[in-house]
Amino acid sequence: MTPFAFIIHPIDARRDVSRKYPIARYLPLRVIEWLLRRKKPMYVSEIKGIRSLTGAETRGWFVGCPLTPKMMLELPQEEVYEKIVDACNMAARLGAKIVGLGAFTAVVGDGGITIAKRSPIPVTTGNSYTVATAIDGAVEAARQMGVELSSAVLAVVGATGSIGRTCAVVLAPDVAKTILVGRDVERTQAIADEVGHGAIATTDISAIREADIVITVTSSDSELIQPEHLKSGAVVCDVARPRDVSTRVAEERDDVLVIEGGVVEVPGEVKFGFDFGFPEQTAYACMSETMILALEDRPEPFTLGKDVSVEQVKEMRKLAQKHGFHLAGFRSFERAVTPEKIEQVRKAVLRNKSSSTRSVPQPASG
Numbered sequence: 001m002t003p004f005a006f007i008i009h010p011i012d013a014r015r016d017v018s019r020k021y022p023i024a025r026y027l028p029l030r031v032i033e034w035l036l037r038r039k040k041p042m043y044v045s046e047i048k049g050i051r052s053l054t055g056a057e058t059r060g061w062f063v064g065c066p067l068t069p070k071m072m073l074e075l076p077q078e079e080v081y082e083k084i085v086d087a088c089n090m091a092a093r094l095g096a097k098i099v100g101l102g103a104f105t106a107v108v109g110d111g112g113i114t115i116a117k118r119s120p121i122p123v124t125t126g127n128s129y130t131v132a133t134a135i136d137g138a139v140e141a142a143r144q145m146g147v148e149l150s151s152a153v154l155a156v157v158g159a160t161g162s163i164g165r166t167c168a169v170v171l172a173p174d175v176a177k178t179i180l181v182g183r184d185v186e187r188t189q190a191i192a193d194e195v196g197h198g199a200i201a202t203t204d205i206s207a208i209r210e211a212d213i214v215i216t217v218t219s220s221d222s223e224l225i226q227p228e229h230l231k232s233g234a235v236v237c238d239v240a241r242p243r244d245v246s247t248r249v250a251e252e253r254d255d256v257l258v259i260e261g262g263v264v265e266v267p268g269e270v271k272f273g274f275d276f277g278f279p280e281q282t283a284y285a286c287m288s289e290t291m292i293l294a295l296e297d298r299p300e301p302f303t304l305g306k307d308v309s310v311e312q313v314k315e316m317r318k319l320a321q322k323h324g325f326h327l328a329g330f331r332s333f334e335r336a337v338t339p340e341k342i343e344q345v346r347k348a349v350l351r352n353k354s355s356s357t358r359s360v361p362q363p364a365s366g
Helices: 013-020 022-026 029-037 069-074 077-094 113-118 127-144 162-174 185-195 205-210 247-252 285-295 310-323 339-359
Strands: 004-008 042-051 057-064 098-101 153-157 177-181 200-202 213-216 235-238 257-260 263-265 268-271 282-284 330-332 335-337
Touching: 004 077, 004 285, 013 022, 013 029, 029 069, 042 077, 042 285, 057 077, 057 285, 077 098, 077 113, 098 285, 127 162, 127 213, 127 235, 127 257, 127 263, 127 285, 127 310, 127 339, 153 162, 153 205, 162 177, 162 185, 162 213, 162 310, 177 185, 177 205, 185 200, 257 330, 263 285, 282 285, 285 310
Parallel strands: 004 057, 004 098, 153 177, 153 213, 177 200, 213 235, 235 257
Antiparallel strands: 042 057, 042 268, 263 282, 330 335
């Protein structure tokens, strides 16, 4: 058996810290962050019951890194690295042979490369399987919404990151048009040149208004995509943690489908020992990649840095199938997306089209 560990961290300082320490909901945010900054990484829970279709088994641990995405962006990078490496050291002491970087710990700085050099055990970001599930989820959700892939406009927000870039490379040949959104014009254009197929580079988030399918996976610590940015009938796959799509979209747009990328069913009778907001037996794709490597007895840095190759995505998808990992339906804003919900969205789109048709002035007869 190859044991593993996975590093998690609070997304929202007040909300997440108050789950364990209720007094935090009454403290100023700066005080909570001050306390987190001085806290050491911590043992969170043991993960049991993972059993592959092959019969292989593994177990692992959640290790908490006490930094929020906002803190990881604002604190000195060396201090952030040291905190994450301390979490890797704890993972090794617990008995893990490989450690996965969760959420923002996978993207801060150089995408795990420096952390891997300093960690006593191999490190993976999980981005290869995250890309695979993001693509599979977006394509399947589009199919259920009646979006024809070959005539669809695809937008990738956060296209210069490892996940966004590879999603664009894989999907661009299959769609009619690809729009890449990034923060830096030159870097985004370089990705567009690599993607080919007439891909368009922009820094303007409003460009996604014409997209039928949106995959968003930025390293922002704030909500970027607002209701006014989406066309009626759009399918949005939000892979980012914290999420890129505003909660206003759920409140104001009943005619778009937002799904969370990378929700995976884990084989066996898994018990995580910690509630991270998913139903039992399911996990993020990045967590799942770490489990898959453990089951495969491959404690190696499978995915690191800012680049994920198509070959890595294909290999991890194949390994996932071998061990029994697969997409676990859709979720949106911490809730399951049922077939009834998808049908409601489709009906709202049809109502909008009908309303638009009626509002267009008709030519006078005679």
